[in-house]
Amino acid sequence: MANTGWFGRKSKNARKIARQTVDALPDGLWTKCPKCNEILFNKELEKNLRVCGKCNYHFKLSAYDRLVFTVDDGSFEEFATELRTANPLNFPKYEAKLAEYREKSGLDESMVVGRAKLAEIPIVIGVAEFGFLGASMGSVYGEKVTRAMETAVAEKKPLIMFCSSGGARMHEGILSLMQMAKTSAAVARMNQAGLPYICVLTDPTTAGVHASFASLGDVIIAEPGALIGFAGARVATQAGLINRPPNFQTSEFQLEHGMIDMIVPRREMKSTLTKLLQFGYREAANVI
Amino acid sequence: MSSSPLNILDFEKPILELEAQIAEIKRLTAEEGTDRSAEITALEEHRDRLMAQIFSNLSPWDRTLLARHPKRPYTLDYVRLMFDDYMELHGDRLFSDDKAMIGGIGVMGNHQMLWVGQQKGRDLKDRQFRNFGSAKPEGYRKAMRLMKLAEKFHRPILCLVDTPAADCSVGAEERGISEAIARNLMEMSTLEVPVIVAILGEGGSGGALGIGVGNRVIMLENAIYSVIPPEGCAAILFRDPNRKIEAAEALKITSQHALELGVIDEVVPEPLGGAHRNVEQTAKALRETIIRHLNELSTLTGPELAAQRYDKFRNMGTFLCEELTAVTE
Numbered sequence A: 001m002a003n004t005g006w007f008g009r010k011s012k013n014a015r016k017i018a019r020q021t022v023d024a025l026p027d028g029l030w031t032k033c034p035k036c037n038e039i040l041f042n043k044e045l046e047k048n049l050r051v052c053g054k055c056n057y058h059f060k061l062s063a064y065d066r067l068v069f070t071v072d073d074g075s076f077e078e079f080a081t082e083l084r085t086a087n088p089l090n091f092p093k094y095e096a097k098l099a100e101y102r103e104k105s106g107l108d109e110s111m112v113v114g115r116a117k118l119a120e121i122p123i124v125i126g127v128a129e130f131g132f133l134g135a136s137m138g139s140v141y142g143e144k145v146t147r148a149m150e151t152a153v154a155e156k157k158p159l160i161m162f163c164s165s166g167g168a169r170m171h172e173g174i175l176s177l178m179q180m181a182k183t184s185a186a187v188a189r190m191n192q193a194g195l196p197y198i199c200v201l202t203d204p205t206t207a208g209v210h211a212s213f214a215s216l217g218d219v220i221i222a223e224p225g226a227l228i229g230f231a232g233a234r235v236a237t238q239a240g241l242i243n244r245p246p247n248f249q250t251s252e253f254q255l256e257h258g259m260i261d262m263i264v265p266r267r268e269m270k271s272t273l274t275k276l277l278q279f280g281y282r283e284a285a286n287v288i
Numbered sequence B: 001m002s003s004s005p006l007n008i009l010d011f012e013k014p015i016l017e018l019e020a021q022i023a024e025i026k027r028l029t030a031e032e033g034t035d036r037s038a039e040i041t042a043l044e045e046h047r048d049r050l051m052a053q054i055f056s057n058l059s060p061w062d063r064t065l066l067a068r069h070p071k072r073p074y075t076l077d078y079v080r081l082m083f084d085d086y087m088e089l090h091g092d093r094l095f096s097d098d099k100a101m102i103g104g105i106g107v108m109g110n111h112q113m114l115w116v117g118q119q120k121g122r123d124l125k126d127r128q129f130r131n132f133g134s135a136k137p138e139g140y141r142k143a144m145r146l147m148k149l150a151e152k153f154h155r156p157i158l159c160l161v162d163t164p165a166a167d168c169s170v171g172a173e174e175r176g177i178s179e180a181i182a183r184n185l186m187e188m189s190t191l192e193v194p195v196i197v198a199i200l201g202e203g204g205s206g207g208a209l210g211i212g213v214g215n216r217v218i219m220l221e222n223a224i225y226s227v228i229p230p231e232g233c234a235a236i237l238f239r240d241p242n243r244k245i246e247a248a249e250a251l252k253i254t255s256q257h258a259l260e261l262g263v264i265d266e267v268v269p270e271p272l273g274g275a276h277r278n279v280e281q282t283a284k285a286l287r288e289t290i291i292r293h294l295n296e297l298s299t300l301t302g303p304e305l306a307a308q309r310y311d312k313f314r315n316m317g318t319f320l321c322e323e324l325t326a327v328t329e
Ligand SMILES: [Zn+2]
Pocket: A033, A034, A035, A036, A037, A038, A052, A053, A054, A055, A056, A057
């Protein structure tokens, strides 16, 4: 392995850019909570894993920040970094959009996958990047998710997917739709191999991603207050849904209706995942 | 045939006007006992030329209108015409019987098979009864229950796709529409019997794909297969729903595009003017194509069928690979 550093040379740089973007606040000292308007000092907010101390609002995390908060220090090793987005439909202005988001996020695409350790347990992990075109699922996103699952099967490791998505990558048309089938079929292979697959749904997880691999975990966890549902916000508004309960399409709604196992606040995420891995990994070891 | 203007597309008008003219002359000659056959032949030739001209120049948006044509044959129309005998089965055994997702058994030549498909309604009352062809979670679970039945009895499966989208009501979310579709995608990839998918009209996004994972995917010439309706894409990406014609173009939703993108295996030609102008002919072409694919697949074992289907979808998507020197494994 050539890259022994934290994220490999290339990704380390990318991570730095991503952090700078996220941190680009007016005076760099404080952030206003979008939910309760409380003024939060950035140092405190950071210590609190970017959760509002007053109202428990969970700020969105960049993919690399999520990894820092989740896996064992220095254990992450990214793969599938050579994949680059094409414009198979020749969709108007797609290249410009991609360039814009590469600049903004410091990433090449909206999904990051790799090997890591969590509480010493070797895992494969994937994290969606909402800051890249709303974590929409195109060919590269789907391919990376699928490769993460195939790697888990090949190396007999558990898989943790931190899901997020605004929906399909419309610019890739019908090919983006097919990523739903591709990733879901890959989950079947994980099941056949008896390997644990844990989904963590973060804000927002909707549409094509929610209707595919994000709903197929052995255990499905959600962060508090996340938007989770089939119809994206715009589609739901267009459909003029009546009698919408106030908590419609939230983590709490999904828990109430039996669609997820639990809601886990960010500070308890690592310990919860550890317990689940200890249960599932032992099982997997026996099967194999 | 009396048609309300609502049932006629703009580009169909000149053809229907000519046809009305021909019918009127025929009626008059019958009444008067005169011979105007030369005139009729000329008009018919003119009509055929006009049709060929109009239908060889259809835009993706025109095809969208044809795919949604109020007279377009629906799933049950094809079921009645393609099967020598069929029977409908009902219910998901969990919640209810979805009227937008139908299914059952059928005999097509030498093949005993199981069929499922979305069903749209013809008139207002029927459309509401069928929920406009938008299936709820119970519909996808009903389809999966029936597909498992086919697997148990080693019978091939035919999925007939025609839906604008899956239902996204509060009830559908409460009962897990995402989970129902996701599970179908996963389970369909492992079925150890032949699965043929035929897209008949609207292949609307996840709602279509929820019964769309087949060893072979075929598509009627004027059907569309899209990740989002052109109107939705225009509203979101172009911030103007009126730019739907442009969006239909950009999304590459026609059968020809789907074929070129490797998403489908074959386009089944429709009669000139669209499937609704000759339902019997369309059903016959569809039936022949289905039987041909079934015969081809009959040499594969159960595990081979599942593997072929997996590989087919595994390879979908287009991306580039960059040679990296900084990060190597
Ligand atoms: Zn707050």
